């Protein structure tokens with residue numbers, strides 16, 4: 001049954017606390033909740049709304065149809081007299097966000113709800129995933145802030161800690177939640193702990209998400225987490241999985257703009273190759289400044305080879321040293337950019353970077369890993385790899401190093417992707433997040 005989008009002044013929002021979240025410390029893997037119950041809730045809202053329209057008065061029903069699982073304004077419906085206006089609106093897009101009580105989400109959720117990401121005529125349902133009973137209260141706080149923001153496009157907010165419930169039918173999954181690398185924690189431990197999260201979430205997406213769900217992995221180490229996720233979701237096209245390297249692209253653009261004394265919007269064709277780590281390769285060979293090859297504008301080859309590359313690779317770490325925590329607002333902005341690049345056509349001649357599955361890549365990069373490469377999109381959520389790029393010896397040597405690093409990470413998580421044992425893990429010293437130094 002379709003959900004009728006109401007007008008901006010009358011929002012029958014739903015706020016579901018997934019029932020499982022109220023029970024004490026539930027097992028994370030649980031049978032998916034039946035769709036019937038959700039449909040029943042939607043139906044009851046629609047029935048109430050129709051009645052309100054007929055009687056030409058605000059319905060303002062609290063605890064719709066005896067529901068006990070809604071919260072504040074999300075339980076309340078108002079009249080739908082401006083129903084006509086909403087006929088032009090699109091079908092609600094359903095977006096899951098994990099780590100929804102974390103710092104990045106703190107910025108991102110409000111951009112999503114405001115229409116900045118999917119557009120001003122695109123209603124949205126947000127499904128917020130936390131990791132434990134403890135974080136559930138924080139998610140309630142997040143939902144309260146969303147509620148107080150009165151976003152006309154925000155149609156539904158659900159919170160829960162079971163990915164099999166939260167991911168039900170989602171069309172986008174923004175996987176941000178991950179454990180930070182604690183003091184004394186080995187890289188292999190981080191890969192294992194976070195890898196387990198992404199294996200479980202991959203399985204859940206496979207079981208209950210839309211068959212064409214687009215997945216953006218942000219939680220680190222994001223390339224390998226994305227690989228784990230896609231390997232655990234065999235029924236979803238591998239091409240639909242991305243690891244976020246857009247923050248690195250934005251950082252690289254900023255550095256070129258500073259050096260060339262131009263505004264950022266003059267920088268185009270910026271590729272980040274490889275891993276979201278200190279082996280990533282920001283590509284000044286193909287980048288353009290005001291339409292010209294970057295090397296024609298910036299003649300300082302030593303700067304390009306040494307300083308530019310190192311600055312971008314280590315930008316995250318420098319920021320952590322100064323701020324005392326990893327980038328959150330700029331990461332949220334880069335997530336917005338990454339999604340917008342997939343739902344809007346790429347400007348003619350330009351491209352964007354994303355960590356994507358390497359099978360069938362035209363560059364000779366090892367298959368079966370997630371590697372940042374240049375992409376173009378028609379705006380349909382899909383992308384194609386760009387073929388007209390030059391890879392010189394400088395780039396290739398570094399691309400191979402990042403590739404070797406990702407292959408080593410992959411060996412560490414063999415047990416999570418059905419390919420071997422954990423003991424094979426031998427990560428190199430180079431394997432560091434941008435935030436580690």
Ligand SMILES: NC(=O)C1=CN([C@@H]2O[C@H](COP(=O)(O)OP(=O)(O)OC[C@H]3O[C@@H](n4cnc5c(N)ncnc54)[C@H](OP(=O)(O)O)[C@@H]3O)[C@@H](O)[C@H]2O)C=CC1
Pocket residue numbers: 098099100101102103104105129130131132134135176177178179180197217218219220221222244245246247248276326327328331
């Ligand atoms: N790719 C990139 O460019 C960047 C990636 N990152 C990475 O993004 C991740 C998040 O960063 P940030 O928001 O600052 O971190 P925070 O520590 O602020 O938030 C992380 C959130 O994840 C939650 N979480 C942990 N495990 C799970 C799980 N299994 N399912 C759902 N939620 C979970 C935590 O909640 P709880 O209280 O429940 O544990 C917490 O709210 C980190 O891995 C970071 O390294 C950061 C910057 C850039």
Ligand SMILES: O=C([O-])CC(=O)C(=O)O
Pocket residue numbers: 220247315316317326327433434435436
């Ligand atoms: O290491 C981190 O969590 C931060 C990070 O990825 C970045 O700033 O690029």
